[in-house]
Amino acid sequence: MPNVMARTEHRFSGLSADAVYAAWLDPGAVRSWMQRNLERTGSSARITEIDIDPRVGGSYRFSDIDDEGQENPAWGYYRELVPGHRIVFTWFVEPAEEAEDNSTVTLELRRDGAGCVATMTHEMDAQWADYIEPTAKAWKGMLESIEESA
Secondary structure, three states: OOOEEEEEEEEEOOOOHHHHHHHHHOHHHHHHHHHHHHHHOOOOOEEEEEEEOOOOOOEEEEEEEOOOOOEEEEEEEEEEEEOOOEEEEEOEOOHHHHHHOOOEEEEEEEEEOOEEEEEEEEEEOHHHHHHHHHHHHHHHHHHHHHHHHO
16 A cells, blocks of 8 residues: 655745754754644643754654653654755654654755745655644644744
């Protein structure tokens, strides 16, 4: 069965492609926009871990803890890094997903006047077809949170 794709786009009127690219790889920036994203979704969870090794083959790990004390990690590996243009990384939230290695996110940045347009595409196993819309909405929220945190 072929993989499915969740896709979203966001226009940054005041942030350059270089600034948005940097916001995905700088631990301080990621902590800020991820916390903002949690807040805008009504969550009172708090970011507890941001670990980023921003090189092809490098890894990242993000984690938050919710009100019940449940840790919610996400991790993966950078497959492609083209400054100001493109980041390709895997995205896992469970060890079984990492073993399957079929969850890949691509961030494409296109300059647009003083700002840029960001397109996020999340390719995932067909078993997650029912989650295409919520996944696209989640990535859109992250992009909006980057702009709100800048």
